[in-house]
Amino acid sequence: MCISRMGGRVHNEEQSEMSDESCSSPVSSNITSGFISESQCAFSKLGLVSLNVDDEEHILLKHRFYTSIGALAQHCSVAAIHRNMYCSPLGRASLESFRLFLKATRQKRNGNANVVNGWLGTSQDGIHRILNDGFGIYGMPEDDVPHCFGLCLYSERSAVDSVMSSPVDVDGLRHVLFCRLILGSTEEVPPGSRQLGPSSDKFDSGVDNMQSPKKYTIWYPHVNTHILPLYILSVRLDFRPKEMQTVPVRRPTSPWMPLSALIAVLSRSLPPSQMCLIRRYHSDYMEKKISRKQLIFQIRQISGDKILISAIKSFQDKQPKAAACTSAMLIKSE
Known part of the structure; x- marks a missing residue:
């Protein structure tokens, strides 16, 4: 029997942010665009399921990805997201091994297994080998191979490094x-x-910096028991200038809050369906498909001014050096 909602199950065990916001929309195996890439065909043969672009699960993961890569988002588009269903014998064994070592690590480390999200950029062939045979030294960036006997993955906030380290396939x-x-x-x-x-x-395990890690090292004896691949994101980079990039972004002159912080605060008050809409508009903004003004308009339409004002006040109250001003001014400044 295949494991459905795999990402949600693992995250529920860890009580992570993604499980709290995991989406319940049915998963579609159809690609919404007319073009079927070679990688999409290859991934389907591996038993992976393609998420429809309108699925909340797709929107949530895409938004997390764009938030992580920052300014690169305006040059990046997510072509497809596939979920690992763990249908094969190796897949089921990998899932069970991860759960067993998760339990063992908790017991060994006084209840704290320190489970995090991480990104690994690799080739289409690398993904095929990982899902068929498990992780091996081929999954490691070449410049890291001589330095340590471990597989290096990037932290969730450093997704941009995993993208840049991934080779381009025949479909670009x-x-x-x-x-x-x-x-x-x-x-x-x-x-x-x-x-x-x-x-x-x-x-x-190892990290490159104890205070603010960007890279995790999982030693090779543990790579197939301490790493659980959940999704594959296929992305396209295009550094040609976009028309909207020539439009200057007007920065608020009055005290304001970052959009990422606003979305995090709103997620505590709004239902998942409304948050998925907000994240979708925010992703469009980061891709430069809509302006900041259009994004703020949509957020106000979805959340309502009462909740929006409360969110802004809550954020400003936690800023010790923030200048005093009304919530209405903050909204207007956006």
């Missing part, structure tokens, strides 16, 4: 895996390190 697409990682107890493994594994029994 780059592919990145969105994974769940069991980090356990971490230690710093600086760039250029030739460390071959944990320095002692006190540690399970």
